[in-house]
Structure formats: C-alpha cells, structure tokens
Amino acid sequence: MNREQFITYVEATQQAFRRFLVALCCGDSQLADDMAQESLMKAYLSCDGLKDVRKFKSWLYRIGYNTFVNSRRSQHLMVDDVRAENVLSKEASDDAFRYEELYAALQVLPDKERTALLLFYMENYSVKEIADIVDAKQDAVRQHLSRGRAHLRNLLKQ
Amino acid sequence: MEDDKLKDLFQQFRPKLSSEADFMARLQQNLDMEELIKRQASAQRVRNRQAVVVAALVGFVVGFLFSMALPYFSDLATVFCAALPIGATFHALAELARVLTYLLVGAVSVLCAKNAYDIMLALQHDVVE
Numbered sequence: 266m267n268r269e270q271f272i273t274y275v276e277a278t279q280q281a282f283r284r285f286l287v288a289l290c291c292g293d294s295q296l297a298d299d300m301a302q303e304s305l306m307k308a309y310l311s312c313d314g315l316k317d318v319r320k321f322k323s324w325l326y327r328i329g330y331n332t333f334v335n336s337r338r339s340q341h342l343m344v345d346d347v348r349a350e351n352v353l354s355k356e357a358s359d360d361a362f363r364y365e366e367l368y369a370a371l372q373v374l375p376d377k378e379r380t381a382l383l384l385f386y387m388e389n390y391s392v393k394e395i396a397d398i399v400d401a402k403q404d405a406v407r408q409h410l411s412r413g414r415a416h417l418r419n420l421l422k423q
Numbered sequence: 424m425e426d427d428k429l430k431d432l433f434q435q436f437r438p439k440l441s442s443e444a445d446f447m448a449r450l451q452q453n454l455d456m457e458e459l460i461k462r463q464a465s466a467q468r469v470r471n472r473q474a475v476v477v478a479a480l481v482g483f484v485v486g487f488l489f490s491m492a493l494p495y496f497s498d499l500a501t502v503f504c505a506a507l508p509i510g511a512t513f514h515a516l517a518e519l520a521r522v523l524t525y526l527l528v529g530a531v532s533v534l535c536a537k538n539a540y541d542i543m544l545a546l547q548h549d550v551v552e
Contacts, residue, residue, distance in 0.1 A: 272451075288436060364438060
C-alpha cells in the first residue's frame, strides 16, 4: 500500500475512528486526536503487513485500541489528571455539556467494557470482530458487553 | 428495548471533532517527517556499509603488505635480540619474535582499519552537511 492509497483509506475512516477515540477518552478530544495521529503513524509504518485491505478499518481500530491501552499503562496517573482538567475546562463547551452525562458514565466503566460497548453500538461490530480487535476471546467480549450494558444503564439512570 | 436505547444513544453520538482539514494536514506533516527520517536512516545505513567495506579493504591491504615484509621484520627482531646483552630472557624473546611480529601486524592492521572507518564516516558526514 503506497502513501496515496493509505491517505484514501484514512480519509474514508478517520471521522468514525476519531469519534470512537473521543468516546474512549471520555470526551477528551485533544487526547483523542493525538492518539489518532499516533495510531495512524503506526498503521502507516506497518501497512505493508496488511494483506486484506477490506479489513483496513478493523485493523486501524485494533491499532487505536492498543495505542489507547499503552497510553493508559504508561501515563495512568497523568491521563487521569488531564482528563479531570479537561472535563472541568470544557464544561462551558456545548459539545461537552451535551454529552457530559455519557462521558461521565463512560469514565466510570472499565476500559474493556467501554471499548466493547463502543465497538458494538457505535461501529456495529460483531462479537467476533470485537474479539479480534481487542485480542480477547469471544466469551470474554460477551461478558464485557453484558457487564458494560448493566453498568452503563445504572449510571445513566442515576 | 433497553438495548435499543443504548444503540440510539451511541448512534446519535456526534461529538464535535477538530477540523478534518487540519487533522489531515497534521497527518501529512507527520508522514513527511517519518519519510524524511526513514530516508536519512537508510542513507546512514548505506554510509555505514561503505565505511565498513573501506575499513575491511584497508585492513586487508595493510595486513597483506606487512605480511609480505614479515621476513624482513623477523630478521630485524632476531638481530635486535642478538645484539642485546646475553641473557636467557632475551633468548626466549628471540624465539617469540615471530609470534610477536604477527601480533604486531594484526594490531597495526586493525588500527588502520578502524582509522579508515572513522575517516570515511567523517568525510561522508561533511559531504552530507
């Protein structure tokens, strides 16, 4: 895959991918953008290894998810601080206000449950596809989905 | 039913994203930088390989020339040891003269090769700058 082809695929998927990362980062769009750029760079560097270009999107989501997990591991405390600051600083923003409840609920969910829910409901991926993306067993994904649903419902009711 | 609500919630999730043009411009910029780094790393690898080849050639040539001159060096060493005041230690040294000469030739060859490698890299660095 050359650079032009890569850019074409990215242009077709970037909006959905960035939305997914914004939700994964609980509304921190700056962090999500940085993560998207990092993921796309990783994808570009390893795109020769992608055999089936039809799977570009799920492959990109997998890289995005791994980037998110690595970022959480390396900057766990810092990310929490930044996120807290962002939530406060964006209270005035219409967008943050609009999704404030959802972001707050997503923030409480464990990463795996949040990821499974977002991929399932936002991107309409099947359990099998989600299992491929997050590198987990299908049963584990079903469990994350089931727990995530219950948690999210409770949180949104509150 | 509850499931549909969640589905609707996420399907209608449209957070405000930063400008698509800015995002793609930033990506293009990152890709340019990445390609520049890749090109430079590749050029550096070529330069290193060339320097290694030159160093190996220099080492080989110096070693070959010194080996050709080895009989002359051995004679010199023997003469030198014989000229010294008689002593068992110096006789033993004379026996070792050949081995020592080989070691010396090896050391000189390695030293020349290393210098050639450094000089080659320095010259290439100047050319690039």
